[in-house]
Amino acid sequence: MPLIIDRTLVAEDKWTTVAEDQAIPADGAIILPLAQWLEHHDALKGREVGVQVNGDDNLDQVLALNGQVELIVVDIPAFTDGRGFSIARLLRRAGYAGQLRAVGDVTRDRLAHLERCGFDAMLVPDDRFESETLNAFDEVSVRYQGGASVTRPAYPQS
């Protein structure tokens, strides 16, 4: 699936996603569901580990990942489920500086919002990606609100 990082299509993705009922591979960079990570994180010290969370996970446990992992993946089960936007804002506010990746029903018309909320990586389904998709970020170039990176609202401009 096409992976966008910092508005650029990247060919290589070192991360392997491990499903809930799957054995943890012996080596390589792995993405674990939150529950698996909570269970096994002591044994995984020293490995490259990312964690996948979703809107149903305990928010305190999600925010506690800050400083513990190199990658946090937020699963967006349906494009209408806006919880991921708030989760991203809260993770960035907590100081999380690693890669924050949106996966699931992630498509063009949400990319700019995702980025403004703090996602730097987005995994877009194959059948929904075209090179033109990357134009989505600058369709509206001005904004009234702060976001994850720019915090000032528009008033000082007026």
Added chain:
Amino acid sequence: MYQYTEVDQKLVDERVEQYRDQTRRYLAGELPDEEFRALRLMNGLYIQRQAPMLRVAIPYGLMSSTQLRKMAEIARTYDRGYGHFTTRTNIQYNWPTLESVPDILAELAKVQMHAIQTSGNCIRNTTTDPYAGVIASELEDPRPWCEIIRQWSTLHPEFAYLPRKFKIAVTGGPEDRAASQVHDIGLHLVKNEQGEVGFEVLVGGGLGRTPVIGKQIRPFLEGRDLLSYLEAILRVYNLNGRRDNKYKARIKILVNAMGIDTFREQVEAEWAHIRESDLRLSQSEIDTVKAQFTPPAYEAPAADSALDAQLAENETFRIWYERNTVEHKVEGYRIVVVSLKPYLQAPGDITDIQMEAVADLADRFSFGEIRATHHQNLVLADVKQSDLLEVWKILDGNSLARPNIGTLTDMIVCPGFDFCSLANAKTLNIAEQINEKFEHVDYLHDIGDVRLNMSGCINACAHHHVGHIGILGVDKKGEDWYQFTLGGSSEADASLGKVLGKSIAADEVANTIEKILLAYIDLRESEAESFLDVVRRAGLNPFKEAVYAADH
């Protein structure tokens, strides 16, 4: 009124092109129906029974004559020569084509207008008092705060996909003409013990299937903290509101499920993180916006107004003056309510010609501004007393001077089954029936204020729960029936109406209203006791008796 900066204009212009491309991709088959649906709704476009319906935003109900003329032009060019004002003080066009909407939006952008977030599960148009800035009892003009909320909520990246729609209303004084207690958030400008002006904040009000009066979450919020507090409420809602059932997804359900105290704790905990952030408004930011809402250049009152004599010699004018104008805070001026409830016309509808007539009146007599009201009328807020006769004549010549403001025929009515794909029952035919029944009834004006709200389905777009008389259309085996509620109010004394009894057949609705009103006249202790007062004092039983007794 607020004038767009370059930033505002650029945002709206770019948004038009963004939507044009979304429409193009949809028509080319590149965008699935479900996704385009969410995008078009966030641009105000519904697909209705007859055709698409476009809802255009009128932020806090305030528009310029230039904007109203543009709405007339759009009605003429892209629609069938009329528009419909809604309880959110927006305007709806019932007959545009889907393909023409990007062009309509481009036309609107030329006059600093848009249709952003007039539908969809996002923050909708913020509403306020149609008498903002011109009513003596006001603490402070609420419109600068509405504009600040408009900007903050427009294309907010975090709150575009909420569990459900979200509505905010702001009032500036003790009276409530914005139905703020039945909003997701109600903001009341109040004074604290130190004499500072800030907001009382209510949360979790709403109508629809589960009507709820909003609960106080904070008795006093400093103005500079408005956006951080709103953001805290929205964030708690976005993360915790139900997404499994759209009928249980509004914030009122969350607040009731958590309890207001737990909900408040969560909001305050979140607020503690962001209160000192860049969301805090500086005084200069607040002042910049306030400077756009300064009072117009009122003239000193004329020493000998001819008004008294005009009222004395022209009874029709006098009746209109008494019913459709309101005391202005500046001596020598009146607030004029333009009735969009003419005889046998759909409530809230207005033709292109009428729009232009009102725009001309605004230019000549009311500093070029017009307001839309929650009750689906228009307001010319600053008319000199000496101009009233002329204004009345022109309004009358355009069927806009029916002296019925606040009376039974000043009904709030949704478009109902004739237009709306959600509706279960027709409303416009019932509105006609009521008009026909009561047009020549002498006692109507003696009855005084009666608020009649009629919705064509349980979604309650016409706020039937908070009508003094509420009527809800229901479908029973393919026939339209009408359920009555009595005793509702959306004002400062807000309450939800109680169901009168079993629903009424379509052809008996007006007769039923008559029975209710005659019972009221019978029950009242004096003419000063209003319909609502009597319902509250006497309860529903005497009214049940009056309506259903013959059935025994």
